[in-house]
Amino acid sequence: MGAPHPKAPWVPILLxxxxxxxxxxxxxxxxxxxxxxxxxxxxLYFVLTGLSLWRMSALARSCRVPQVPxxxxxxxxxxxxxxxxxxxxxxxxxxxxxxxxxxxxxGLIEFAFWFRVRKDFTPARDWLITGAAAIGAAALMxxxxxxxxxxxxxxxxxxxxxxxVIIAVVLAISGLGLRHDASLAPESGxxxxxxx
Numbered sequence: 001m002g003a004p005h006p007k008a009p010w011v012p013i014l015l016x017x018x019x020x021x022x023x024x025x026x027x028x029x030x031x032x033x034x035x036x037x038x039x040x041x042x043x044l045y046f047v048l049t050g051l052s053l054w055r056m057s058a059l060a061r062s063c064r065v066p067q068v069p070x071x072x073x074x075x076x077x078x079x080x081x082x083x084x085x086x087x088x089x090x091x092x093x094x095x096x097x098x099x100x101x102x103x104x105x106x107g108l109i110e111f112a113f114w115f116r117v118r119k120d121f122t123p124a125r126d127w128l129i130t131g132a133a134a135i136g137a138a139a140l141m142x143x144x145x146x147x148x149x150x151x152x153x154x155x156x157x158x159x160x161x162x163x164x165v166i167i168a169v170v171l172a173i174s175g176l177g178l179r180h181d182a183s184l185a186p187e188s189g190x191x192x193x194x195x196x
Contacts, residue, residue, distance in 0.1 A: 027161025
């Protein structure tokens with residue numbers, strides 16, 4: 001996969017939205033989730049989120065936004081490693097702490113760069129909400145380990161899936177809006193840091 005075109009910031013935004021929507025939908029509609037469902041679905045969600053952040057890093061690099069590409073690569077790698085560990089370990093404790101750590105670091109990176117680059121890098125405008133959703137899930141996941149063991153899987157899927165739904169909705173609205181705005185804008189030969 002090559003880097004997304006600089007004039008198409010909606011590509012990595014909608015990619016991440018779709019990934020989060022599928023995972024969030026799975027966590028809502030799976031009637032009797034098992035530990036295997038949590039580990040495999042959660043692991044895939046983290047790995048694919050890492051892939052979408054890698055694509056976002058390529059976009060930030062092509063837009064020459066300082067420090068963002070490197071920070072997003074760190075977050076992407078952390079999500080990918082967490083996904084593999086979660087899928088292989090098949091443990092609610094590992095999911096809560098390792099997955100929670102990936103969400104926490106990823107959320108903090110988004111939250112911090114929302115303050116710094118939201119005016120220069122269009123996708124960063126959503127990072128206040130997506131960062132807060134990830135941080136919130138990361139804070140809650142270990143707390144649910146105190147529940148009865150039979151409730152761990154449902155609680156962890158509910159919290160991580162709930163944050164995924166929030167992320168999916170915010171990014172879908174943003175990505176589709178950016179795509180629409182770009183289709184109305186005249187073609188230009190130079191890459192743009194912001195569509196609107």
